[in-house]
Amino acid sequence: MSHLPEGMPRPLADELTEPFWAAAREERLVVQRCGDCETWQWGPEWCCHACRSFEMGWAEAPTRGRIYSWERNYHPVHPALRGRDPYVVVLVELPEAGGVRMVGNLLGDPMQEVRIGAEVEAVFEHHDEADPPYTLVQWRYV
Amino acid sequence: MDEFTIRGKVAVAGVGETTYWKHSQSPHAEFKLALMAILAAAEDAGIDPTEIDGFASYSNDRNDPSRIAAALGCRELAFSNMQWGGGGGGGSAAIANAAAAIACGYARCVVVFRALAQGQFQRFGQAAAGGAAAGHDAFTVPYGVMSPAQKYAMRYQRFAHEHGIERSALRAISMASYHHAQQNPRAVMYGRPLSEEDYDASRWITEPFRLFDCCQENDGAAAILLVAAERARDLPHRPCYLLGAAAGSEYRNGAPVHNAPLYGTSSFTTVAPRAFAMAGIGAADVDVAQSYENFTGGVLMSLVEHGFFAPEEANDFLTLDNLRADGGAGTPPKSDRRPGGRGGKLPLNTSGGNLAECYMHGLELNIEAVRQVRGLSPNQVEGAEISVVGSGPMVTPVSSTVFGAEATL
Numbered sequence: 254m255s256h257l258p259e260g261m262p263r264p265l266a267d268e269l270t271e272p273f274w275a276a277a278r279e280e281r282l283v284v285q286r287c288g289d290c291e292t293w294q295w296g297p298e299w300c301c302h303a304c305r306s307f308e309m310g311w312a313e314a315p316t317r318g319r320i321y322s323w324e325r326n327y328h329p330v331h332p333a334l335r336g337r338d339p340y341v342v343v344l345v346e347l348p349e350a351g352g353v354r355m356v357g358n359l360l361g362d363p364m365q366e367v368r369i370g371a372e373v374e375a376v377f378e379h380h381d382e383a384d385p386p387y388t389l390v391q392w393r394y395v
Numbered sequence: 396m397d398e399f400t401i402r403g404k405v406a407v408a409g410v411g412e413t414t415y416w417k418h419s420q421s422p423h424a425e426f427k428l429a430l431m432a433i434l435a436a437a438e439d440a441g442i443d444p445t446e447i448d449g450f451a452s453y454s455n456d457r458n459d460p461s462r463i464a465a466a467l468g469c470r471e472l473a474f475s476n477m478q479w480g481g482g483g484g485g486g487s488a489a490i491a492n493a494a495a496a497i498a499c500g501y502a503r504c505v506v507v508f509r510a511l512a513q514g515q516f517q518r519f520g521q522a523a524a525g526g527a528a529a530g531h532d533a534f535t536v537p538y539g540v541m542s543p544a545q546k547y548a549m550r551y552q553r554f555a556h557e558h559g560i561e562r563s564a565l566r567a568i569s570m571a572s573y574h575h576a577q578q579n580p581r582a583v584m585y586g587r588p589l590s591e592e593d594y595d596a597s598r599w600i601t602e603p604f605r606l607f608d609c610c611q612e613n614d615g616a617a618a619i620l621l622v623a624a625e626r627a628r629d630l631p632h633r634p635c636y637l638l639g640a641a642a643g644s645e646y647r648n649g650a651p652v653h654n655a656p657l658y659g660t661s662s663f664t665t666v667a668p669r670a671f672a673m674a675g676i677g678a679a680d681v682d683v684a685q686s687y688e689n690f691t692g693g694v695l696m697s698l699v700e701h702g703f704f705a706p707e708e709a710n711d712f713l714t715l716d717n718l719r720a721d722g723g724a725g726t727p728p729k730s731d732r733r734p735g736g737r738g739g740k741l742p743l744n745t746s747g748g749n750l751a752e753c754y755m756h757g758l759e760l761n762i763e764a765v766r767q768v769r770g771l772s773p774n775q776v777e778g779a780e781i782s783v784v785g786s787g788p789m790v791t792p793v794s795s796t797v798f799g800a801e802a803t804l
Binding site: 257260261262263264265266267269270274295296297298302321322323324325326327328330331332333334339340342344353354355356357358369389391 | 522524525526527528529530531533534535536537538539540541542544545548549550552553556598599600601602603647650651652653654658659
């Protein structure tokens with residue numbers, strides 16, 4: 254079951270981002286990692302910001318991170334959100350993947366306390382009915 | 396050998412504004428609004444509009460300079476410039492670009508303009524139904540991060556967490572804008588004062604931002620006409636010179652999906668020091684400041700990064716009394732301003748700003764900065780000679796302008 258209402262915009266994979274979306278379908282969290290200098294990088298880019306190499310690969314990242322920042326959204330800016338509860342967005346830092354940060358929703362009560370620094374783990378939210386199907390990476394307290 | 400600077404080389408000849416309306420209320424087409432503001436700036440300068448030979452704008456303004464030049468019968472088009480980046484980050488950069496064109500001889504009489512009638516197009520704060528998110532947006536939009544408030548709230552939240560910022564600090568920024576708007580008949584919120592209770596009771600938009608932390612959306616247009624400094628003394632108004640300007644952002648501010656190494660920032664950490672260095676001033680020299688309010692949290696970080704106070708001083712510094720131009724606050728004499736601390740006072744957003752005058756993407760803030768140097772603000776800071784604008788906090792690129800009176804050259 255999806256955390257946000259049905260009818261939200263779906264993610265589109267492209268040449269640069271496809272490996273992430275494909276791995277998410279298999280419940281694996283992958284992050285770009287430079288094939289030359291091993292720098293982790295997020296979001297995906299064509300070259301490595303540390304050494305300018307174009308040999309960017311993908312490495313599996315541990316699915317635990319820490320809340321780096323957050324917001325609780327009330328105003329429904331998308332038609333699918335009208336009349337629905339607020340929701341929490343978290344920015345999650347992955348210390349074991351070079352400290353890259355990912356954006357997702359914090360699952361659970363939308364009014365729950367959100368603690369910067371708290372440990373969270375990834376939850377793979379499958380949208381199997383979508384055409385084509387896709388998977389979002391969400392977060393919950395450990 | 397000449398320094399590479401525009402300090403004192405360019406002056407503001409004229410400023411022009413249309414009536415400011417709530418969004419979708421303009422009776423005029425957006426392009427007509429642009430023409431009206433530009434003509435008002437030319438009239439204010441006492442300059443024949445056909446003499447305008449350059450145009451600069453920002454934020455993907457829809458009004459093409461070639462069409463404007465044709466519409467106005469301008470004798471020649473010599474400079475046509477658009478600053479990259481969305482939001483209001485280009486408000487001061489467009490002035491910098493126009494000034495550079497004049498200083499380098501590309502054009503002689505350049506108008507910076509911005510026209511907005513969102514009701515005739517699409518509003519900023521609303522997404523289209525359904526749809527899909529491509530590229531880097533695919534990593535944020537499906538999670539409900541779409542509007543500007545949602546894109547930038549987490550930057551401020553992180554900063555507030557790191558520095559223990561209290562809600563009263565944001566409230567003071569909002570109240571200063573509303574306070575000043577009550578003396579400004581042009582302001583959309585003229586006659587609509589804001590109390591502490593109103594602010595505290597207002598609904599959340601994106602926590603940590605309440606309704607009154609967020610800018611308005613408006614219709615209207617604004618224009619600033621620039622010429623070489625040598626002409627300034629022959630023009631109708633007290634001369635106002637550009638002392639410094641800078642645009643950009645610090646290292647990898649634009650790293651995708653909220654991965655800027657320095658995250659809790661208004662993006663001014665390198666820009667503001669460059670603008671001040673070009674102007675040859677420090678924060679303690681500034682008499683009055685305009686700081687772009689997309690959201691009050693951005694203003695707070697922007698004031699820190701312009702050096703007006705340290706993050707740890709924010710809760711004490713940011714009170715309505717310290718930010719209002721009137722009522723015994725004002726600006727203390729320069730001798731009383733401790734470095735970076737300004738004696739605790741800084742008149743801020745003295746026309747009402749984006750929150751309460753008009754959201755003209757911050758060009759109205761630059762116009763107000765000019766009015767302060769001319770001595771014509773509805774909330775005039777007595778003896779104001781150095782007037783600063785920070786445009787578009789938290790986006791990238793952002794930009795800053797420093798204006799000065801003749802005595803500052």
